Amino acid sequence: MNDFSWLWDWPTHIPALLPGLAVAVMLTVVSCVIGYPLGFFLAILSESRSRWIRWTTIAVVEIGRGLPALVLLYIVYRGLPQLGVLIDAIPSAIIALTITAAAYSAEMIRASIAALPHGQTDAADALGLGRADRFRFIILPQAARISIPPLVNLTITMFHITSLASVITVAEIMHAAYLSGAINWRYMSVYIAAAFVYAVIAIPGAVLAGRLEQRLGGGKPPRRARRAARRGSEPGPVVSPAVAREHAPA
Amino acid sequence: MGDALLAIALAAGMTILLTVVSGAIGIVLGAPVMLLSRSRFAPLRGLYWGFVHIVRGVPTLVWLFIVFFGITQLGITLGAVTSALITLSVIAVASMAEIYRGGLNAIKPGQWEASAALGLGQFATARDVLFPQLFRAVSPTVATYLVGLIKESALASTIGVAEITFVAGLQVQYFGEGLTFFAFAGLMYLALSVPLGALSRGIHARLTRRYAVL
Numbered sequence: 001m002n003d004f005s006w007l008w009d010w011p012t013h014i015p016a017l018l019p020g021l022a023v024a025v026m027l028t029v030v031s032c033v034i035g036y037p038l039g040f041f042l043a044i045l046s047e048s049r050s051r052w053i054r055w056t057t058i059a060v061v062e063i064g065r066g067l068p069a070l071v072l073l074y075i076v077y078r079g080l081p082q083l084g085v086l087i088d089a090i091p092s093a094i095i096a097l098t099i100t101a102a103a104y105s106a107e108m109i110r111a112s113i114a115a116l117p118h119g120q121t122d123a124a125d126a127l128g129l130g131r132a133d134r135f136r137f138i139i140l141p142q143a144a145r146i147s148i149p150p151l152v153n154l155t156i157t158m159f160h161i162t163s164l165a166s167v168i169t170v171a172e173i174m175h176a177a178y179l180s181g182a183i184n185w186r187y188m189s190v191y192i193a194a195a196f197v198y199a200v201i202a203i204p205g206a207v208l209a210g211r212l213e214q215r216l217g218g219g220k221p222p223r224r225a226r227r228a229a230r231r232g233s234e235p236g237p238v239v240s241p242a243v244a245r246e247h248a249p250a
Numbered sequence: 251m252g253d254a255l256l257a258i259a260l261a262a263g264m265t266i267l268l269t270v271v272s273g274a275i276g277i278v279l280g281a282p283v284m285l286l287s288r289s290r291f292a293p294l295r296g297l298y299w300g301f302v303h304i305v306r307g308v309p310t311l312v313w314l315f316i317v318f319f320g321i322t323q324l325g326i327t328l329g330a331v332t333s334a335l336i337t338l339s340v341i342a343v344a345s346m347a348e349i350y351r352g353g354l355n356a357i358k359p360g361q362w363e364a365s366a367a368l369g370l371g372q373f374a375t376a377r378d379v380l381f382p383q384l385f386r387a388v389s390p391t392v393a394t395y396l397v398g399l400i401k402e403s404a405l406a407s408t409i410g411v412a413e414i415t416f417v418a419g420l421q422v423q424y425f426g427e428g429l430t431f432f433a434f435a436g437l438m439y440l441a442l443s444v445p446l447g448a449l450s451r452g453i454h455a456r457l458t459r460r461y462a463v464l
Binding site for chain 1: 303304306307308309310311312313315316319320321322323324325401402404405407408415418419422426427428429430431432433435436439440443444
């Protein structure tokens, strides 16, 4: 059975997956909209002056990051009934994915705050700002800038992770693909269509995250310097993108 | 009960096997693949870009199902463990290549110039100047990725590979008590990933203390 028709017939399977895409997007949006503010609170609590609050928060974040999302899903959907708590598939998926989003974003936001030079805190103290004002006006605006590219990446990862919800019967993309495959036995065509649906959102997202990282001053040097580095030659005066924009002809 | 927990603990062997094999393949093959991104020829750089973005732009679960279920449409059948190893390895190669590329970008152009000024050849530059710095720059990221790979291997349970999550699911089907068994499975993952994280922090601290670069 050397059947190569999947090479061209896979796009015909995309429409069957679109209702699943809507569910996947809904799961991503809900878990990120609830999860990231939670992660922000966890990040602040992990810097608390009370040792107990600090250690409890770090433990919660590390457990949330240390467990596979699949195991979290099973704990909520198949584990909680042991305590008499029965939750439907979609709310279970939202709970598990929100915990994942909160734990990972907490660590990213904490790292962004930690990445600020210590001089910023010292300068705020020298200006006589209180603890709250120092955080609100000095630390937060800068940390927010640093944390945007990793949070965009995390959002893409969360979109990918919604595929796991299929194992607890949530009717998202992979569930729809599985049902189609069970009817027509064209698993290759169907799963390539599913891969396309995920990639068509995730790849532009990843490119966007890379651009943001460049523009917000993290990570990669400007493209000109990268090309020069590849050639191993002198890049000439390297102008940061932000500076170059300021000096660009109007 | 005790036997069931023991079965889950023993399944850690399969989790470790999946992680070590695909991690090792990624660490080794990631390097030559990364070199494509620094090729003089634009098509090779395009090939790298396409490979990395397509592999990482599609969820692991989808690749796993393409390799395990999809390939049957071509008249090929692969075992569950083989499918899981192939999938996790290819994803690891793409991820490691990106990690290496990031590490190489962090090395200042002055290092190349200094090597050229010293009259070092390309091979000596790579071995004595770039590699030691690259190793130090990427070792924490590689360790983070390997910890992630331990968790990623849980997906193999969906195609019937008898690793921690799969065996925990079996116990739940036999005995109920889902919370006990899945929480225990979670503990097993923590027991594997926490020591790996601590080990990598130790190694990184020692490397940077001895050389004080980067």
